[in-house]
Amino acid sequence: MSDEKPSLSSDVMLRRLRADDAANFKAIRLEALQASPELLGSTFEFDNELDVTWFAGRLEESHVLGAFRAGVLAGTAGFSVQHGPKNAHKGRVWGMYVQSRARRLGIGRLLVSALLDVARARLEIVQLTVVTTNQPARRLYDSLGFVEFGMEPKASKLGDHYYDEAHMMLDFGRKPDAF
Template identity: 35%
Template sequence: MTADDLELFRGIRAEALRTHPQTFGSPEEDEGGEGMLAAYRRWLAGTVLGAFECGGLMGVAGFYVSPDRRSLHRGHIFTVYVREDGRGQGFGDRLVKELLAHAEARVEQVHLAVLVEATAAIRTYKRNGFEIYGTDLGAVRIGDATYDRYLMVRKLSH
């Protein structure tokens, strides 16, 4: 996806934020307005893939390389979301596979964080070679609810 897809991305991201606020969110989105749009433009200037069916955007997934020069061997998958009516149809697997293919020439390992309760997402990541290497306890708090995240990694062959 590119900056030309801003409205499509904004729509699916709004759905993700509304339906799964414990999973998605950024400081820019908390602020809303132009700061949020600037963050989306920045994300879309990087690597954000979209899964389309019949012209509709069914899912998105992003990838970036760590900005710290001591961690340039590490990539990160972020903002993976598939619309409810697209789940179970392989969109998530295809997005993750494409991101891993993109990452192969750039990094030695790919990291991600996923809520412990997101069992379908965890299965998708495990099918694609990711392993849990830690738990980030109390990573997210919304109101009185606190959520833990698994930290997962996939080492790439070089």
């Protein structure tokens, strides 16, 4: 997907977010952290303290797509290439979120599929983690060809509750049944 050609599917437009989208990106991220604090790796309190310029930097250093409905940011998903010569063949999907009122419209699939199109041109492997109780996200990733290669018990802790995370990957050079 080119940065200059937004993707349009029914009433959803996808485009890469840039520094000037930082305020909207921060707002949807804070919404996600309030709505589903167990699903993302940060907390509302921590991200709320970050300046908008921090979010602008994050948008410039990663490939973050936004899904817009009627001009309003309704979902995001990020992708970054791992650092270092031994890891540069891998990328990571992060920060996947679709507002509750925009769910069940295929926006999550559009976002991840578009990220995979970008990754496929540059990488061999894309990885992600997902909280094991997040069944809708797991079904989506399974349907896109991701396979689970491990599980991290107590990967995150919110209050007194622990959350396990499944580690998943999509190897562009292998068939899913090869694992």
